[in-house]
Amino acid sequence: MxxxxxxxxxxxxxxxxxNNLPSLVLxxxxxxxxxxxxxxxxxxxxxxxxxxxxxAPIVEFLLKKGVDRKIQDEDGLVAxxxxxxxxxxxxxxxxxxx
Numbered sequence: 001m002x003x004x005x006x007x008x009x010x011x012x013x014x015x016x017x018x019n020n021l022p023s024l025v026l027x028x029x030x031x032x033x034x035x036x037x038x039x040x041x042x043x044x045x046x047x048x049x050x051x052x053x054x055x056a057p058i059v060e061f062l063l064k065k066g067v068d069r070k071i072q073d074e075d076g077l078v079a080x081x082x083x084x085x086x087x088x089x090x091x092x093x094x095x096x097x098x
Contacts, residue, residue: 010023010027012024012027012034012036012038012046013038013040013044013046013049015027015046015058016046016047016049016050016055016058016062017049017050017053019050019053019055019057019058021057021058021061024058024061025061028065036062036065036066036067037067037068037071039071042073042074043073043074044073045067045068045071045073045079046058046062046067047059047062047063047067047069047071047079048071048073048077048079048082050062050079050091051079051080051082051083051086051088051091051092051095052079052082052083052085052086052088053086053088054083054086054087054088054090054091055091056088056090056091056094059079059083059091059094059095060094063094063095069095079095080092080095080096083095
């Protein structure tokens with residue numbers, strides 16, 4: 001997976017990458033209309049980024065917020081496939097259930 005540099009920032013995607021759940025919750029509370037399915041410059045959603053890195057708390061939060069787990073990245077992969085490929089079994093189970 002080609003990915004942006006893993007630097008922590010206050011963007012939706014940056015918070016997913018850095019596994020910063022408290023700041024992500026705050027961001028969503030401050031802007032309830034934020035598009036949690038938004039794609040970054042590489043075509044990844046926050047769910048793709050969190051799943052690929054094994055960030056179960058972020059994945060769980062995004063799923064509870066109703067993100068679309070069927071969105072494909074530029075390679076045609078969905079978040080569960082990224083989690084499986086990276087060996088993140090717990091995250092893959094979260095994405096496969098419900």
